[in-house]
Amino acid sequence: xxxxxxxxxxxxxxxxxxxxxxxxxxxxxxxxxxxxxxxxxxxxxxxxxxxxxxxxxxxxxxxxxxxxxxxxxxxxxxxxxxxxxxxxxxxxxxxxxxxxxxxxxxxxxxxxxxxxxxxxxxxxxxxxxxxxxxxxxxxxxxxxxxxxxxxxxxxxxxxxxxxxxxxxxxxxxxxxxxxxxxxxxxxxxxxxxxxxxxxxxxxxxxxxxxxxxxxxxxxxxxxxxx
Amino acid sequence: xxxxxxxxxxxxxxxxxxxxxxxxxxxxxxxxxxxxxxxxxxxxxxxxxxxxxxxxxxxxxxxxxxxxxxxxxxxxxxxxxxxxxxxxxxxxxxxxxxxxxxxxxxxxxxxxxxxxxxxxxxxxxxxxxxxxxxxxxxxxxxxxxxxxxxxxxxxxxxxxxxxxxxxxxxxxxxxxxxxxxxxxxxxxxxxxxxxxxxxxxxxxxxxxxxxxxxxxxxxxxxxxxxxxxxxxxxxxxxxxxxxxxxxxxxxxxxxxxxxxxxxxxxxxxxxxxxxxxxxxxxxxxxxxxxxxxxxxxxxxxxxxxxxxxxxxxxxxxxxxxxxxxxxxxxxxxxxxxxxxxxxxxxxxxxxxxxxxxxxxxxxxxxxxxxxxxx
Numbered sequence: 001x002x003x004x005x006x007x008x009x010x011x012x013x014x015x016x017x018x019x020x021x022x023x024x025x026x027x028x029x030x031x032x033x034x035x036x037x038x039x040x041x042x043x044x045x046x047x048x049x050x051x052x053x054x055x056x057x058x059x060x061x062x063x064x065x066x067x068x069x070x071x072x073x074x075x076x077x078x079x080x081x082x083x084x085x086x087x088x089x090x091x092x093x094x095x096x097x098x099x100x101x102x103x104x105x106x107x108x109x110x111x112x113x114x115x116x117x118x119x120x121x122x123x124x125x126x127x128x129x130x131x132x133x134x135x136x137x138x139x140x141x142x143x144x145x146x147x148x149x150x151x152x153x154x155x156x157x158x159x160x161x162x163x164x165x166x167x168x169x170x171x172x173x174x175x176x177x178x179x180x181x182x183x184x185x186x187x188x189x190x191x192x193x194x195x196x197x198x199x200x201x202x203x204x205x206x207x208x209x210x211x212x213x214x215x216x217x218x219x220x221x222x223x224x225x226x
Numbered sequence: 227x228x229x230x231x232x233x234x235x236x237x238x239x240x241x242x243x244x245x246x247x248x249x250x251x252x253x254x255x256x257x258x259x260x261x262x263x264x265x266x267x268x269x270x271x272x273x274x275x276x277x278x279x280x281x282x283x284x285x286x287x288x289x290x291x292x293x294x295x296x297x298x299x300x301x302x303x304x305x306x307x308x309x310x311x312x313x314x315x316x317x318x319x320x321x322x323x324x325x326x327x328x329x330x331x332x333x334x335x336x337x338x339x340x341x342x343x344x345x346x347x348x349x350x351x352x353x354x355x356x357x358x359x360x361x362x363x364x365x366x367x368x369x370x371x372x373x374x375x376x377x378x379x380x381x382x383x384x385x386x387x388x389x390x391x392x393x394x395x396x397x398x399x400x401x402x403x404x405x406x407x408x409x410x411x412x413x414x415x416x417x418x419x420x421x422x423x424x425x426x427x428x429x430x431x432x433x434x435x436x437x438x439x440x441x442x443x444x445x446x447x448x449x450x451x452x453x454x455x456x457x458x459x460x461x462x463x464x465x466x467x468x469x470x471x472x473x474x475x476x477x478x479x480x481x482x483x484x485x486x487x488x489x490x491x492x493x494x495x496x497x498x499x500x501x502x503x504x505x506x507x508x509x510x511x512x513x514x515x516x517x518x519x520x521x522x523x524x525x526x527x528x529x530x531x532x533x534x535x536x537x538x539x540x541x542x543x544x545x546x547x548x549x550x551x552x553x554x555x556x557x558x559x560x561x562x563x564x565x566x567x568x569x570x571x572x573x574x575x576x577x578x579x580x581x582x583x584x585x586x587x588x589x590x591x592x593x594x595x596x597x598x599x600x
Contacts, residue, residue, distance in 0.1 A: 104446075106535065107533065109558075111531075124531075124546060126544065126546065130459055133466045135533075156448070159570065183274065183275040
């Protein structure tokens with residue numbers, strides 16, 4: 001347990017130092033080796049061949065060729081997985097097209113699939129249309145340290161939801177109007193919902209030595225000024 | 227010093243003041259940083275997180291059945307609504323067919339909970355504005371609902387009243403007539419609140435034209451539940467994506483026209499009447515049968531993800547759950563908290579109003595900080 005507490009805090013302390021680039025990943029890799037098999041990621045089962053694809057998804061696929069990387073259907077939910085870098089385009093199309101009209105972004109969240117091959121995070125937007133009363137889930141995959149296009153300019157509702165994703169997972173959003181932490185304190189180190197973040201928190205570092213805590217704060221303010 | 231004629235004689239800098247986190251009218255630990263020009267609010271910044279307990283992280287280390295307890299502690303004046311949304315999401319993930327009787331009893335519990343939550347809302351909202359009598363009246367009737375819950379599941383606040391696949395037990399004997407009797411009492415009492423407020427001149431002045439938002443803007447900013455319906459958008463998860471027994475029970479969805487605080491008040495009052503209508507029909511049409519489906523003792527949903535929404539008293543409460551199919555706890559569980567999404571609209575609603583109206587607007591969007599911060 002003690003070892004478990006130590007690893008992430010150590011990496012957090014080292015992160016702002018200029019030369020030591022890989023520590024957060026190293027912590028993740030160590031955890032992934034210990035844990036038996038890494039989760040393969042969500043299955044995202046393809047829709048059964050006899051199930052008709054909703055018209056708005058067909059339209060999306062024909063209007064933006066290559067914009068949809070994958071299509072999935074599971075327990076009645078349709079999921080559209082956007083191709084890398086094309087999330088904003090796909091979302092804008094879903095909002096503005098006559099047959100889709102997703103004017104309500106009911107939820108946005110992320111899932112940390114630590115250790116799966118490919119990008120680490122899944123961003124999941126649940127969209128709803130108050131006019132046509134249908135729902136779709138929009139997904140995008142983002143790697144660790146990469147930024148995703150913010151959907152807050154399209155749906156103001158995504159503003160706080162994306163702030164929470166940033167706070168909890170450390171995924172950055174390009175074009176977000178106000179990307180700050182929302183639930184955790186501003187000077188917090190690390191992102192609690194990541195799978196390599198211990199459930200007990202960052203350990204006893206803060207309590208044991210105020211010096212460590214001061215060093216962390218200083219490092220954070222230095223990295224901000226950079 | 228020479229006076230600049232373009233500037234007024236007195237200093238008119240904008241004043242930044244903190245409202246909260248320890249403020250009685252913020253319904254918990256909410257901090258609003260207000261930027262004031264005299265008495266007028268120029269801008270507001272909402273600071274939350276004081277009650278953050280990491281519920282979503284905790285669920286990744288709990289059994290599927292234990293999580294029902296955690297959902298109690300989200301919106302603690304409407305625990306049953308969160309219980310219902312969670313167990314239904316897991317049932318959807320596992321494709322469990324819930325017995326019809328259980329769905330009806332769940333509907334009864336959810337509607338009782340809606341009444342209880344709306345009573346707390348009405349009481350505290352009115353008290354914030356200055357009508358203390360209404361608060362006492364509302365809590366008096368809420369007691370009756372808490373008694374009903376106590377008889378059903380033994381608890382008065384955190385009910386843990388649902389199980390994955392059904393209910394912990396059937397309703398006690400003699401409970402259903404009590405629900406009907408409560409409906410009769412409550413129907414009279416709502417008239418009583420109305421005589422105190424609906425035509426009251428002070429109430430009208432404090433709520434009419436305050437916190438106005440158009441239907442389009444409300445949907446875009448993610449308002450949900452009665453706060454959205456007050457702006458004329460007829461979105462109700464019970465009607466649009468029916469769950470429990472709502473598909474079989476006729477009821478109306480009241481919508482407002484003006485999108486102001488007064489309209490949201492009228493919408494919620496009418497919702498309480500509709501809730502009693504649903505309650506009466508559900509009690510009278512309650513089918514016989516078991517209240518628990520056949521569910522494996524160890525709950526282990528197959529790998530997959532789903533999102534399922536319910537209409538809680540505050541609005542759309544949704545659960546997004548990802549299961550990896552191997553472990554006995556969710557890989558990721560996300561709560562879509564209606565209070566959080568409603569609170570996001572606060573800066574937009576208070577801009578241009580007076581400081582005293584901020585209190586009315588915080589009251590009208592009906593937030594519970596336990597759910598905002600999770």
